[in-house]
Amino acid sequence: MITAIVPGSFDPPTKGHLDVVERCAALFDEVVIGVVHNPSKTPLFTAAERVDLLEACAVQWPNVRAVSFEGLLVDFAKEIGASTVVKGLRAVTDFEFEIQMSQMNRYLSGDIVTLFVATKPEYGYLSSSLVKEVARLGGSIEGLVPDPVAAALKERLK
Ligand code: PNS
Numbered sequence: 169m170i171t172a173i174v175p176g177s178f179d180p181p182t183k184g185h186l187d188v189v190e191r192c193a194a195l196f197d198e199v200v201i202g203v204v205h206n207p208s209k210t211p212l213f214t215a216a217e218r219v220d221l222l223e224a225c226a227v228q229w230p231n232v233r234a235v236s237f238e239g240l241l242v243d244f245a246k247e248i249g250a251s252t253v254v255k256g257l258r259a260v261t262d263f264e265f266e267i268q269m270s271q272m273n274r275y276l277s278g279d280i281v282t283l284f285v286a287t288k289p290e291y292g293y294l295s296s297s298l299v300k301e302v303a304r305l306g307g308s309i310e311g312l313v314p315d316p317v318a319a320a321l322k323e324r325l326k
Pocket residue numbers: 175176177178204239240241242268269270272273
């Protein structure tokens with residue numbers, strides 16, 4: 169039984185995130201979307217809200233669940249019995265920081281393997297920060313986020 173973690177901030181989840189999750193759902197027995205709760209940050213959505221949004225967006229994949237975690241990713245991975253971390257790469261600019269994080273995680277725990285999934289080209293420019301900025305400024309985010317997220321953004325920013 170192989171459990172993979174797809175970790176991230178997901179503030180809010182985008183279609184790019186869900187594309188990575190969908191591919192993991194087909195590749196692994198169990199997929200845990202790890203929603204980071206960082207008490208020193210002020211996200212638009214609380215960790216509990218992000219978990220609920222991800223659960224709503226992933227309802228079609230029975231082997232996927234969302235869980236929030238605080239502290240080190242490697243500790244969370246051990247806690248849930250996962251040895252594989254999956255991250256999406258949009259472009260070469262993502263690579264530098266992602267490889268740094270994966271090597272730090274490997275230093276912290278030699279048991280953890282990080283795999284990278286290239287995002288769909290149509291989501292290459294997509295980020296949670298840009299989605300929030302466009303939504304705040306009244307632009308259309310249709311096609312960029314799943315419906316439950318679009319509704320939650322509309323409600324939060326009104
Ligand atoms: O969506 P993001 O912001 O790119 O996700 C980053 C995340 C949550 C994967 C990363 O910040 C993380 O793993 N945080 C947990 C804290 C930790 O383990 N830090 C040291 C490892 S580099």
